[in-house]
Amino acid sequence: MFFIYSFTADTPPNICITGPYKTWRAVIPADTHSLSPVLYCSGCEDHVSVSADQPNSQMETDEPQSFFAAFCQLLFKSVRYICIYIIEFFTGPKQSLKGNHSDNKVNLVLLGMSGTGKSASGNTILGRRQFVSRTSSVPVTTECQVEETEINGTCVCVIDTPDIFDDEIESSVKNQHVTKCKQLLQSGPCVFLLVIQVSRFTDLERDILRKLEKAFGSKAKEQTVILFTRGEDLQCADMNLEDFLQDCNSDLKNIVDQCGRRCVVFENKTSHKHQVTKLMQKVDEMLNKQQNQ
Template identity: 65%
Template sequence: MYEVTCPPYTADDLKNIFAANQDPDMSLLVVKEGFSPDMVWQEVENLKRITRKPTEEFIVVLPFGYKESDRYPFKCYTMEYLFSKLTHLAEDRHLMPTNTSLAGQPASSTPTSPSLEGFTDPRKRLKRKPSGTEVNLVLLGMSGTGKSASGNTILGEKEFTSKASSKPVTTECQQAETEIGGRCVRVIDTPDIFDDERKSSIKEHVKKCKELCQSEPCVYLLVIHVSRFTDGEKNILKKLERAFGSKVTEQTVILFTRGGDLKQGEMSFEEFSHRCQPDLKKIVEKCDRRCVLFENSDSGPDQVEKLMEIVDRMLI
């Protein structure tokens, strides 16, 4: 059974509501068409002040027709995504048949977004620990794709050695931790486990990686150079499945590096997604089009925020 609470209330009322509901499934702020992002952000900040909950726990529900890809300073869901999320929550709790959607259509007919960036199938989620405060991000990819540099971007400081070299720089699994949006994030950097010439050491690297991320949940970041897709990467998902199991793609996000190369070529990420090689498209499709674009020479927080939005959706 769902309990839906609809403000407005006084500050004391809100305190009492959240005191009685310490861990709500969602805290939604529904806005009207033509809303002012600044006013909504002020309201989110006001809710944070009154309830002492992190701002990211308050989700703004956008009117029909609005897109999450629009830049907003707050966490938001479209109405369509909210319905999908509620459906998934109901299915998990056996409140409705698993083969139906809110619209009464088979779940398999639920439309998917045409956009690559940030897309997540709402029926495919990772199970997380009850606390929901920790996540392991495992950087995987071939040498020279920018794993270590991406790890440093996520961490906001240089913890992993990253430099131009004709030889692999990362030779052992390493880890470092940070906090992003109130969540403890452990970043695990790995050597190239896809190099067939180093089969003797790959098993040890995979074993060490699994030991480091025993505490769940775990999200794998498959790092690929946006301007260089090699023959060795065409079968990278098969190698990934051999190392971490057949369902690893359900826990994988494609992290494209060297986003500046697209900017130089005056190409958007969306255009790149349509023009990239068929084998790369297959990899993206297999990972349910969960993608993010990084430029590691850019210290801006937007790209990390975008990644964590995708991760958060996987963990819901």
């Protein structure tokens, strides 16, 4: 005689017991508060209801109680709590690491014109200096680069990119950068961080959303959070982000509105973690909203 215990996430746990004459299959109900296994005999109509809560109860059968049935009763009592644990593990609620959406990994793609602070913002998110960032009259970032960190239990893949929006850059070069960026994307949702300086908004950035959608698809702006850099300039002007958005250029206002007014501001010269916390809250809110639609 031998028995096989098996379970899946979609069906109740069951136990198969093979004896000399009959094979019994026990199905454990998913209701763990009234766990009472039922035995089904393969090839016949016999069935046994086993009470796990009444130690001295007799099993109800269509035939007189057999030694084999009594053995099964004791067996199922002994595995009752194991079954409860397994059922709750597979059917109970799972706590997401990132809020309500189910993924525990997210890709953050830094996009924007040269000199807006993409690499510096990436270092702020990572909490360490990983991307090359320095003042220069020529572009510093010339290739896509990906680095990972963990934020509140979520694996965050940060992808730094060269400028793919400058009209003076050859289309073939920009296409290579876009292709490389897509290759670096890992499993999990993708969020575009459109990096813009609060103190500089150029004519080349007026149609940046059109260029974004051309590179990453028509729904790219629905996955975009605007990351304003040089937040210290706002402090010097005694302004907050809302003051800035109210008084900013009309074209910039239009970009902000098209992106659902999902905006954060970074001061990359400081290492205040609350900046990253606010960014991840925006990312979570956006992903949760998309999942619920």
